[in-house]
Amino acid sequence: MRYEAPESVEGAVSLLAGGGPRGRVLAGGTDLLVQLRAGAIAPDLVVDIKRIGETREIREQDGSFVIGAAVTGAELGEHAKIKSTWPGVVEAAELIGSTQIQGRASLAGNLCNASPAADTVPALVAAAARCRIAGPKGMRRVAVEDVCTGPGQLSLGDGEFVVAFELPERPARSADAYLRFIPRTEMDIAVVGAGVNLSFDEEGRCTAARVALGAVAPIVILVEEAGAALLGTECGNAALDAMAAAARAACRPIDDKRGTAQYRTKVAGVLATRAARIAADRAREVG
Numbered sequence: 001m002r003y004e005a006p007e008s009v010e011g012a013v014s015l016l017a018g019g020g021p022r023g024r025v026l027a028g029g030t031d032l033l034v035q036l037r038a039g040a041i042a043p044d045l046v047v048d049i050k051r052i053g054e055t056r057e058i059r060e061q062d063g064s065f066v067i068g069a070a071v072t073g074a075e076l077g078e079h080a081k082i083k084s085t086w087p088g089v090v091e092a093a094e095l096i097g098s099t100q101i102q103g104r105a106s107l108a109g110n111l112c113n114a115s116p117a118a119d120t121v122p123a124l125v126a127a128a129a130r131c132r133i134a135g136p137k138g139m140r141r142v143a144v145e146d147v148c149t150g151p152g153q154l155s156l157g158d159g160e161f162v163v164a165f166e167l168p169e170r171p172a173r174s175a176d177a178y179l180r181f182i183p184r185t186e187m188d189i190a191v192v193g194a195g196v197n198l199s200f201d202e203e204g205r206c207t208a209a210r211v212a213l214g215a216v217a218p219i220v221i222l223v224e225e226a227g228a229a230l231l232g233t234e235c236g237n238a239a240l241d242a243m244a245a246a247a248r249a250a251c252r253p254i255d256d257k258r259g260t261a262q263y264r265t266k267v268a269g270v271l272a273t274r275a276a277r278i279a280a281d282r283a284r285e286v287g
């Protein structure tokens with residue numbers, strides 16, 4: 001197995017494009033190294049992206065944020081501005097594993113591992129985050145919800161990798177939240193994850209709402225009907241009940257040792273409601 005650590009985006013692209021189908025990107029390695037050790041994968045080439053400047057920085061650009069693909073959960077948690085602007089995205093990253101794991105685990109690794117239960121993905125989808133993807137044909141931007149196509153499956157082409165995430169400009173009176181349910185207090189995989197991002201007008205009516213669910217379908221889902229149920233409302237009980245019903249209706253979960261499909265579906269409605277209440281409270285606080 002060949003290990004390379006290029007210092008430019010172009011260098012990584014040419015290695016990945018020329019390395020054949022068994023090339024893999026390495027960010028924090030908290031998924032990749034486990035899979036390597038378990039013999040689940042045997043890449044010919046591993047391209048470590050952490051020496052590429054763009055993958056390691058957090059930049060603010062006209063009110064929006066660009067977060068490098070290999071920025072760790074710990075680094076996100078230490079960034080006061082991003083934490084106050086996108087608390088849901090940061091709390092999702094801070095739920096990953098343990099302190100040690102958070103010192104390595106990245107947003108791009110969480111997304112590109114393509115687990116339906118990945119914690120940061122519902123939060124990023126709710127935030128309407130986009131990926132900057134570099135490849136042999138240059139740079140393209142893709143909504144986070146369009147990157148995974150199934151468990152372990154990505155829409156990335158040969159030689160492509162995620163360079164960074166873009167979080168859009170934050171309007172006034174808006175905020176996000178992420179909640180997950182696991183069978184124990186930490187170090188487990190989500191039974192359900194729910195990310196909600198809300199905006200309100202001066203009268204307190206909801207003007208934008210995105211609700212995303214993890215671990216209830218083969219990929220993280222953006223439930224447009226759930227967001228639509230909140231629009232124009234003050235996110236009171238009736239609107240939240242309608243939102244929860246739409247969230248439950250979108251669930252297509254599996255049964256496994258963490259919960260039955262029926263249980264996951266019920267929890268999805270409960271978590272989406274709680275996350276929406278938190279996001280609404282936060283939006284009112286920031287004003």
Ligand SMILES: Cc1cc2nc3c(=O)[nH]c(=O)nc-3n(C[C@H](O)[C@H](O)[C@H](O)COP(=O)(O)OP(=O)(O)OC[C@H]3O[C@@H](n4cnc5c(N)ncnc54)[C@H](O)[C@@H]3O)c2cc1C
Nearest residue numbers: 025027028029030031032097106108109110112118119162
């Ligand atoms: C003990 C433990 C606890 C964990 N707990 C959680 C948890 O609570 N919640 C959770 O969601 N996950 C959890 N995980 C899984 C893992 O830590 C996360 O998915 C993490 O975010 C992966 O990031 P990474 O940088 O380590 O990715 P890596 O392991 O480096 O990469 C993961 C995958 O993504 C690909 N990849 C990485 N970067 C890119 C890129 N820029 N472009 C294209 N492909 C890329 C790699 O080739 C690989 O297939 C846990 C793992 C461990 C070992």
